[in-house]
Amino acid sequence: MAEYHLTTPLTDEDIAPLKSGDVVFLSGTIYTARDAAHKRLVDTLDRGEELPFDLKGAVVYYVGPTPPPPGRPIGSAGPTTSYRMDAYAPRLYSLGLKASIGKGRRNDEVKQALKDYTAVYFGGTGGAGALLSQKIKAAEIVAYEELGPEAIRKLTVEEFPVTVINDSHGGELYVTAKR
Amino acid sequence: MRTIERDTVVDAVAKLCIDANRYLPADVRRAFEAAQAKEDNPVAKEVFRQLLENADLAEKSGLPLCQDTGLAVLFVEVGEEVAVNGGLRDAINEGVRKGYADGFLRKSSCDPMTRANRGDNTPAIIHFDVVPGDTLKISFMAKGGGSENMSRVTMLAPSQGYEGIKDFILDRVAEAGPNPCPPILIGVGIGGTFENAAILSKKALLRELDDTHPDPETAAKEKELLQLVNDLGIGPMGLGGKTTCLAVKIAMAPVHIASLPLAVNIQCHSARHKEVTL
Numbered sequence: 302m303a304e305y306h307l308t309t310p311l312t313d314e315d316i317a318p319l320k321s322g323d324v325v326f327l328s329g330t331i332y333t334a335r336d337a338a339h340k341r342l343v344d345t346l347d348r349g350e351e352l353p354f355d356l357k358g359a360v361v362y363y364v365g366p367t368p369p370p371p372g373r374p375i376g377s378a379g380p381t382t383s384y385r386m387d388a389y390a391p392r393l394y395s396l397g398l399k400a401s402i403g404k405g406r407r408n409d410e411v412k413q414a415l416k417d418y419t420a421v422y423f424g425g426t427g428g429a430g431a432l433l434s435q436k437i438k439a440a441e442i443v444a445y446e447e448l449g450p451e452a453i454r455k456l457t458v459e460e461f462p463v464t465v466i467n468d469s470h471g472g473e474l475y476v477t478a479k480r
Numbered sequence: 481m482r483t484i485e486r487d488t489v490v491d492a493v494a495k496l497c498i499d500a501n502r503y504l505p506a507d508v509r510r511a512f513e514a515a516q517a518k519e520d521n522p523v524a525k526e527v528f529r530q531l532l533e534n535a536d537l538a539e540k541s542g543l544p545l546c547q548d549t550g551l552a553v554l555f556v557e558v559g560e561e562v563a564v565n566g567g568l569r570d571a572i573n574e575g576v577r578k579g580y581a582d583g584f585l586r587k588s589s590c591d592p593m594t595r596a597n598r599g600d601n602t603p604a605i606i607h608f609d610v611v612p613g614d615t616l617k618i619s620f621m622a623k624g625g626g627s628e629n630m631s632r633v634t635m636l637a638p639s640q641g642y643e644g645i646k647d648f649i650l651d652r653v654a655e656a657g658p659n660p661c662p663p664i665l666i667g668v669g670i671g672g673t674f675e676n677a678a679i680l681s682k683k684a685l686l687r688e689l690d691d692t693h694p695d696p697e698t699a700a701k702e703k704e705l706l707q708l709v710n711d712l713g714i715g716p717m718g719l720g721g722k723t724t725c726l727a728v729k730i731a732m733a734p735v736h737i738a739s740l741p742l743a744v745n746i747q748c749h750s751a752r753h754k755e756v757t758l
Contacts, residue, residue: 337595366547367586376584377538377547382626382659404626404717405659426530426717427626427661428750430547431538449597450547450586464719475658478523478720479713 306460310358311399313419319465321472325423326460331360331402333454335381338445339389346392353444353453356397363403365450366440367430375440375456377430380404383422387411394418402463406475415469423463424474436461482559482614484758486566486574489616492756493575496620497552498583500754501544504535507689508726508751515663515716515723524721531716531749545750549585550622552576552604555683559613569606572618576604588625607679619686619755627664627748630656633678636740645670645742646705652744653709653725658718661748663726665689666709669743672733681743684729686753693730702728716749726751 302322307315309329319325332354334342345352363383367376383403390401391414399420404427415421425433439457446452466474504512509532516528538545554572564571580587580601587601605623632652636644649668656664669680693699705728715721726749735741 364547365586365588367544367549368584370542370584373543376586377544377549379547381548382629384659404661406657406718424658424717424719426527426534428546428748429530429534431541431543431545432530432534434543435537449599450588451597475718478715478718 309360311360312358316399316419316421316469319421319468320470321465321468321474321477323465325463325465327360327463328459328461329457331362331456331458331461332443333362333364333366333456335363335365335451336385337448337451338453339386341445343389343392346396354455356393358397358399360400360402361393361398362456363401366434366454367450369440373434375434375437375454378434378437379428379430380425383407390414394420407467412467412471412473415467416471419469421465421469422467424466425463433461482562484562484564484616486564486571488758489564489568489571489618490575490578492758493554493572493618493620494579494582496618496754496756497576497579497585497622500620500752501546501549501583501585501622502538502542504538504545504750505753508749509535511689511726515726519721519723521715521721523719524716524723527716527719544583544585545752546624546748547586548588548624548626549580550624550752551589552580552601553621553623553682554604554606555609555619555621555686556606557609557611557617559611559615561614562616564616568616572606573602573604576602607683616758617755618758619753621682621686621753623682624748627660627746630660630746631681631744633674633741633743635674636742638738638740640740642701644740646708648742649705649744650708650712652746653714654712656746657714660746662714662718663716663723663749665726665747665751666705666728667745667747668705668728668730669745670730670732670740671735672741673736673739674741676733677741677743678745680731680733681745684731685745685747685751686755687729689727689751698730698732702730
């Protein structure tokens with residue numbers, strides 16, 4: 302298991318060496334999107350309109366944070382379960398998304414997309430919302446404010462810790478990790 | 481008849497919402513520490529280290545333990561000789577509204593079809609039980625969607641018995657895998673009717689992790705099921721290890737001669753709940 306420190310936007314050269322089980326510390330910009338936001342993104346694409354953020358080299362974090370208490374950019378912010386985004390994810394990967402962050406298994410279509418488009422699926426520690434919040438330095442809503450916790454937020458992160466679950470070569474940590 | 485003021489209930493429920501989401505229960509902390517010591521897989525050890533650090537940070541910073549602060553599920557034991565000015569159900573919902581606003585907790589309650597967020601995490605899911613006496617016991621549970629989605633109710637045939645129950649539980653946990661934030665807790669409701677089994681399975685999750693079921697045979701089944709689930713090797717966060725589950729809790733009720741309802745309620749590792757008696 303190797304350790305990487307990567308800065309967004311991510312490139313094929315950043316992604317290709319990553320293997321399932323590797324630990325990555327991400328810095329730069331990541332975008333939050335979960336169930337309702339994904340539906341809107343795909344509806345936007347269906348209408349032939351522009352997305353509210355650039356997918357090229359982007360990282361999407363499946364999270365619905367708690368509201369920020371006074372003096373903080375964001376509240377608790379751990380990963381949500383990813384399979385609910387499986388219906389939308391391959392399309393986003395095909396348009397340049399390089400990584401998603403969540404928890405739990407992905408379906409075969411997502412795993413195939415990771416191979417086809419040199420992309421990865423990262424796992425964060427589920428439930429460690431207070432801890433992961435400390436790695437988020439700034440947050441601003443960029444779309445769908447009316448969705449509340451499901452709005453799309455642009456986060457500035459420093460050394461945000463994730464583990465490669467599915468890599469771009471077909472490797473999956475959930476399969477190999479069982480003792 | 482004893483009367484409790486509405487504000488007393490509102491404030492008590494608001495405090496339960498905030499405290500349960502912020503402070504890791506002492507029994508869960510003990511279970512994390514014991515599991516961390518037992519794991520020899522470094523990844524599993526690291527997950528427990530992070531979860532313990534997360535609990536310390538939540539306590540210090542006031543941030544919730546997890547961003548999914550859940551739907552508010554309340555089990556309420558209402559004494560036959562107690563009344564609440566202005567109505568108990570309204571007071572509880574107002575307490576949830578206040579707690580989720582004042583505690584900066586996430587509002588997750590939405591319309592099932594339009595998915596429009598209701599904005600205040602109400603209505604709460606409330607289960608009332610009428611009991612003798614003049615007190616009000618309110619137990620709050622923050623139930624997150626990730627673990628709840630992995631829960632199931634099934635109707636077994638009586639002939640399937642304990643073996644059928646065992647197989648269903650193990651299949652459910654294996655299928656859920658890393659999704660519900662393992663190490664999980666498993667609430668098992670056996671008997672009653674379809675809806676009764678589901679409520680039993682959730683209420684069982686209010687028990688202390690390290691208690692023992694009063695019936696020795698049921699206690700033995702809880703222990704056996706815990707071992708079988710941990711033998712699956714899913715491990716913390718599904719990354720392998722000895723600790724897939726922290727506890728299995730069974731609750732049973734008499735049942736129709738034709739039926740064997742079974743509910744498996746999966747709870748995430750932080751098992752946030754708290755109770756108060758007024």
